[in-house]
Amino acid sequence: MNLIERAGLAALHRIDPEAAHGLSLRALNAGLVPLPGLVTSPRLDCTLAGMALANPVGLAAGFDKNATALAALSRSGFGFLEVGAATPLPQPGNPKPRLFRLTEDRAAINRFGFNNDGMQAIAARLQSRPRSLPIGLNLGANKTSADRAADFAQVLATCGPHVDFATVNVSSPNTEKLRDLQGPAALSALLARVMEVRAGLAIPIPVFLKIAPDLSPDEIAEIGGIALAAGLSGIIATNTTLSREGLKSAARDEMGGLSGAPLFEKSTRVLAQLSLATAGRLPLIGVGGISNADQAYAKIRAGASAVQLYTAMVYQGIGIAVRIAHGLEALLARDGFASVHDAIGTGRADWL
Secondary structure (H helix, E strand, C coil): CCHHHHHHHHHHCCCCHHHHHHHHHHHHHCCCCCCCCCCCCCCCCEEECCEEECCCEEECCCCCCCCCCHHHHCCCCCCEEEEEEECCCCECCCCCCCEEEEHHHCEEEECCCCCECCHHHHHHHHHCCCCCCCEEEEECCCCCCCCHHHHHHHHHHHHHHHCCEEEEECCCCCCCCHHHHHCHHHHHHHHHHHHHHHHHCCCCCCEEEEECCCCCHHHHHHHHHHHHHHCCCEEEECCCECCCCCCCCHHHHCCCEEEEHHHHHHHHHHHHHHHHHHCCCCCEEEECCCCCHHHHHHHHHHCCCEEEECHHHHHHCCCHHHHHHHHHHHHHHHCCCCCHHHHCCCCHHHHC
């Protein structure tokens, strides 16, 4: 971490977390953050559901909810970006405060509740997005919706022409009963509607499903089967957790989803179980608790084709993307892998 990043993080940590989040986006757009540009090499160059990635390190949804910092983020060293979640109608989300730093645990708890500007505003910004790397959108449903499955389909129909992939997010714990859509009947029906819309796009983009870490092995296997049957392009494992096991920070009992370091082992176990259940037939994206190259590499060896991160940026700054990409290059070379693809799933048994 350079001195500019260190000083900026120190200043941001003195103010309210959500205000700090907003300031970080403004700093990126104002050019106040040094950005390295594209980070790649023959070993890091890879594909994800047919999309060419300069490197397998992606930005998870939630940081740029409204697609307002795409130009800067496209030069920050990530191999791909995911923005959102977007809902059909704008909504304010849950009352503040709704974001909490757990510094002692290198974690965060949020209960945002899909606060966003709505699909029309987000689609307009995505129309003028950079084309230097894949950019996807996390699809959400309005809190007041009477038909949440229709919401996901509507957002895809509106924004799908302007993105490279989309993610069906039924795993956020902050919209009441949203996780109920992970049940087999509801999930199958929802995915059928989303995939019908995808088929009607001029370019049928990859569609991923983002799942919760708080699932049993049987539920994980069932979801894997449903995803395969639906024709999905892959699964993102995982979203935030409701668990509070082992936390030390004062804010540990706040309601919401926990992300960051404490999630690493739980989410990686789910990833490995999902890799086993789908037998390599679906690309997986590993998310949860990644804060260094060793952990990103562990996700890949557990079965991930690519990884995403967000919370670690709170503690290490946006430069973490470059550090992890370079670290992955070194780890792959150390173990004799010529490509990311060659390493996928080679350590899965360690997590089962």
